[in-house]
Amino acid sequence: MRALRILLIVVVILGGIFVAADRIAVNMAESEAADKIKSSQGLSSTPEISIKGFPFLTQVVGKELDEVDVSLAGITASAGGRSVNVTEVRAELRSVKIDSSFSSAVADRADGSARISYADLTKAAPQGATVSYAGPERAAKGQVKVTGPLTDLLEGAGIKVPGAFKGLLKGRTVTAYSTVGLRGGSTVQLKAESLPRLPLPGFDEKLRQIVDYDLKIAGMPSSIKLDKVEATDAGLRFSGRGTNVSLAG
Structure with missing residues (x-):
């Protein structure tokens, strides 16, 4: 023993x-x-x-x-x-x-x-725009909230507003709910559901071109393709296999 x-x-x-x-x-x-x-x-x-x-x-x-x-x-x-x-x-x-x-x-x-906070999404947004949580109902549909003073958005994109119309736009704020999608396995696309009509001929399409934008995510192994995105109260979460x-x- x-x-x-x-x-x-x-x-x-x-x-x-x-x-x-x-x-x-x-x-x-x-x-x-x-x-x-x-x-x-x-x-x-x-x-x-x-x-x-x-x-x-x-x-x-x-x-x-x-x-x-x-x-x-x-x-x-x-x-x-x-x-x-x-x-x-x-x-x-x-x-x-x-x-x-x-x-x-x-x-x-x-x-x-991958995760991106709303603060960092705002840094990548068009100049003058702020990206934030859109609330549980819209987040469930993959949407985020994009807001910004109209004149700041236009001027930030280098679009000149005729002097005669500046008074009409002063103090106006754009609020849009953008749906987040994925393209090519690494590019994030934000596309506004709808936008307010502007009292300026031809400026509706210009505003659309400003608010809708893409983000290219780097750092993920090239063989992993992102195929799912979720909007949470802390930001966007992407996943793939x-x-x-x-x-x-």
């Missing part, structure tokens, strides 16, 4: 050492991967990497990781030459196969998501 007890103690100690070594190895791998992603993508902050599954060392020997979760900050969206921050980009990678030189990998499948997602080292 004493011998058995000693054997069990040895097994427990060795198991603890293996677990500790395994956790040290995975922490080092996560740190190294985060530094490489930051450097290769030119990010302003270090991403968070979480390698799931146990034991890690046997996954490395088999050159396949069960699950890798990546969270990125410092990603941008652009609209009309203006760049704004994307609050967060996440990618959940599954069955990640590592090549023989450990310099690249391919994930069998990946789920990606990809297969055979290539990851350079």
